[in-house]
Amino acid sequence: MYYQALIYIPYAILVNIFASYMLTEYWLNVILDKYVGDEHIITRYFDHIVVGGGTAGIAVASRLAENEAHTVLLIEAGPKVSLLHDIPLATPMFQKSPIDWKHQTESQLDACLAMKNNSSQWPAGKVLGGSSRINFNIHVRGHISTDYLSWQSEQDWTKEDVLYYFNKYEKADTYNRSPNIKQFFSHQPTHVTPIATAILKAANDLDFNTSFDMNNDGFHISRRDGGSFSLTPVSIRTGARLSAEHLYLKSRKKKNLTVLTNALVTKVLFKHNFEANGVMYNRFDQVYKVHALKSVVMSAGTLNTAKILLLSGIGPANQLKPLKIPVIADLSVGENLQDHIITGLDMITLEKSLDLTFKDFISPINIFKYFFKGTGTWTHPGCEAVGLLQLPSDKKNYSVSSPDLQFMLLPYGVSSDAGAAYFNHLNFKNESA
Numbered sequence: 290m291y292y293q294a295l296i297y298i299p300y301a302i303l304v305n306i307f308a309s310y311m312l313t314e315y316w317l318n319v320i321l322d323k324y325v326g327d328e329h330i331i332t333r334y335f336d337h338i339v340v341g342g343g344t345a346g347i348a349v350a351s352r353l354a355e356n357e358a359h360t361v362l363l364i365e366a367g368p369k370v371s372l373l374h375d376i377p378l379a380t381p382m383f384q385k386s387p388i389d390w391k392h393q394t395e396s397q398l399d400a401c402l403a404m405k406n407n408s409s410q411w412p413a414g415k416v417l418g419g420s421s422r423i424n425f426n427i428h429v430r431g432h433i434s435t436d437y438l439s440w441q442s443e444q445d446w447t448k449e450d451v452l453y454y455f456n457k458y459e460k461a462d463t464y465n466r467s468p469n470i471k472q473f474f475s476h477q478p479t480h481v482t483p484i485a486t487a488i489l490k491a492a493n494d495l496d497f498n499t500s501f502d503m504n505n506d507g508f509h510i511s512r513r514d515g516g517s518f519s520l521t522p523v524s525i526r527t528g529a530r531l532s533a534e535h536l537y538l539k540s541r542k543k544k545n546l547t548v549l550t551n552a553l554v555t556k557v558l559f560k561h562n563f564e565a566n567g568v569m570y571n572r573f574d575q576v577y578k579v580h581a582l583k584s585v586v587m588s589a590g591t592l593n594t595a596k597i598l599l600l601s602g603i604g605p606a607n608q609l610k611p612l613k614i615p616v617i618a619d620l621s622v623g624e625n626l627q628d629h630i631i632t633g634l635d636m637i638t639l640e641k642s643l644d645l646t647f648k649d650f651i652s653p654i655n656i657f658k659y660f661f662k663g664t665g666t667w668t669h670p671g672c673e674a675v676g677l678l679q680l681p682s683d684k685k686n687y688s689v690s691s692p693d694l695q696f697m698l699l700p701y702g703v704s705s706d707a708g709a710a711y712f713n714h715l716n717f718k719n720e721s722a
């Protein structure tokens with residue numbers, strides 16, 4: 290017990306050093322961007338303006354800029370961050386940090402009852418790379434029939450079209466060089482604890498398929514199988530995070546793509562109150578306008594895209610009028626929000642400790658392994674194994690193939706870090722412990 294407490298001291302020191310480093314780097318970046326950077330744009334006209342330099346925005350802006358006849362501006366509210374942010378084990382530290390929007394829900398009456406003020410945290414990346422720079426690197430493709438084919442009103446696209454784009458983005462950073470290089474995604478974690486192997490064996494014993502690659506074009510689950518388990522496919526390369534920024538912005542400079550960071554878009558501008566032709570943004574307390582000749586793409590994330598549209602007068606008139614925002618289009622912006630609900634089950638206590646402890650976090654061997662070999666505990670993605678399951682149903686319709694449940698195996702609990710981060714991130718009430 291005392292030994293455990295002693296181990297905690299160097300761990301707490303390391304966590305604090307990293308947190309201070311993140312904060313220092315953040316402010317250094319802001320100061321450099323403000324006083325030294327020549328990044329600030331002189332051009333006031335671009336062909337395309339992409340709002341939000343996150344997962345989707347970076348991909349769209351990069352693709353648009355492949356056409357050298359067009360100029361593209363990507364505007365991001367957050368800063369650019371350094372290599373140390375690529376350490377997978379550091380991921381939990383990004384929540385509630387300066388690169389998190391730190392969204393929070395309203396107090397609920399029948400949900401979030403274990404959380405302070407009945408309110409749930411809603412993290413989202415405020416950084417170049419967006420949430421792909423703070424997420425847990427799990428790369429499981431969406432389900433084609435329910436997540437993609439059902440979105441269309443006509444037969445606009447087929448399963449093959451969706452597969453084409455899955456494959457294209459999975460090798461995004463090799464795309465311009467050699468399309469034959471094997472995709473970087475679908476990698477297994479380089480480091481897992483023995484629990485992962487045990488869970489996969491148990492799944493196998495229960496007759497679930499454990500040999501499918503979940504990102505293979507032929508992957509399917511059916512009522513007959515009940516589901517599928519595997520080690521987590523991760524977007525990690527040589528042990529380090531592979532975000533949208535890594536995939537699209539670092540590999541090949543695009544001459545006609547201008548990336549502006551630390552710039553908060555506040556409004557979309559319209560020509561004749563009808564056609565979007567620019568945006569207004571705030572950068573270091575100055576307001577700027579920039580114009581688009583061809584298009585304005587909104588990719589500021591689930592919450593902020595809706596927020597910017599509402600501020601611009603696109604949204605339900607009955608909500609905009611009381612706020613004195615002139616209505617440009619009366620549309621149901623902000624409705625039909627969907628998210629995946631997650632719940633944790635702390636099920637297992639072992640007599641024996643696994644090799645995912647404070648001792649391993651701070652071990653110089655693991656630090657060496659991360660920086661020189663891309664292996665070891667520091668590459669741990671958080672989630673070691675995933676399962677996609679169909680729940681038993683009376684209907685036994687064998688042609689339905691979409692999963693009902695996703696299992697994630699996390700070999701730690703909210704108290705594993707002795708309260709350093711997880712417990713606080715989840716906004717738990719103290720009595721919930």
Ligand SMILES: Cc1cc2nc3c(=O)[nH]c(=O)nc-3n(C[C@H](O)[C@H](O)[C@H](O)COP(=O)(O)OP(=O)(O)OC[C@H]3O[C@@H](n4cnc5c(N)ncnc54)[C@H](O)[C@@H]3O)c2cc1C
Pocket residue numbers: 340341342343344345346364365366367412413414415416417418419420421423424425426427428429552553554555588589590591593594597
């Ligand atoms: C903690 C966490 C863990 C996750 N884990 C996984 C996982 O393991 N696997 C997985 O597949 N998915 C995961 N997700 C979900 C996934 O990361 C997101 O669904 C995805 O990144 C969303 O992409 P996006 O482009 O819509 O938004 P984002 O990537 O969030 O990009 C939006 C961008 O717009 C910028 N922006 C917002 N407002 C403005 C403004 N006013 N002006 C300028 N810029 C603005 C933001 O700063 C951000 O960079 C996770 C998400 C979180 C938060």
Ligand SMILES: *[C@@H]1O[C@H](CO)[C@@H](O)[C@H](O)[C@H]1NC(C)=O
Pocket residue numbers: 357358359360544545
């Ligand atoms: C885009 O970049 C190319 C190569 O530098 C240049 O020739 C072209 O003029 C640029 N296009 C625009 C619209 O500026």
Ligand SMILES: *[C@@H]1O[C@H](CO)[C@@H](O)[C@H](O)[C@H]1NC(C)=O
Pocket residue numbers: 394395396406408
């Ligand atoms: C609790 O939530 C309400 C909104 O639901 C908010 O106005 C209030 O500031 C919150 N209180 C605390 C202590 O966070």
Ligand SMILES: *[C@@H]1O[C@H](CO)[C@@H](O)[C@H](O)[C@H]1NC(C)=O
Pocket residue numbers: 396397398399402406407
């Ligand atoms: C939280 O929910 C409970 C149960 O509905 C309710 O009694 C309580 O007032 C709520 N607290 C807040 C701060 O909204």
Ligand SMILES: *[C@@H]1O[C@H](CO)[C@@H](O)[C@H](O)[C@H]1NC(C)=O
Pocket residue numbers: 497498499500501
């Ligand atoms: C799992 O699926 C793969 C791919 O279809 C198949 O080759 C394998 O036989 C299946 N394994 C089991 C145990 O069903």
Ligand SMILES: *[C@@H]1O[C@H](CO)[C@@H](O)[C@H](O)[C@H]1NC(C)=O
Pocket residue numbers: 686687688689
């Ligand atoms: C089974 O599901 C498929 C796909 O949703 C549907 O097209 C079909 O009509 C269903 N069959 C039955 C018998 O319900």
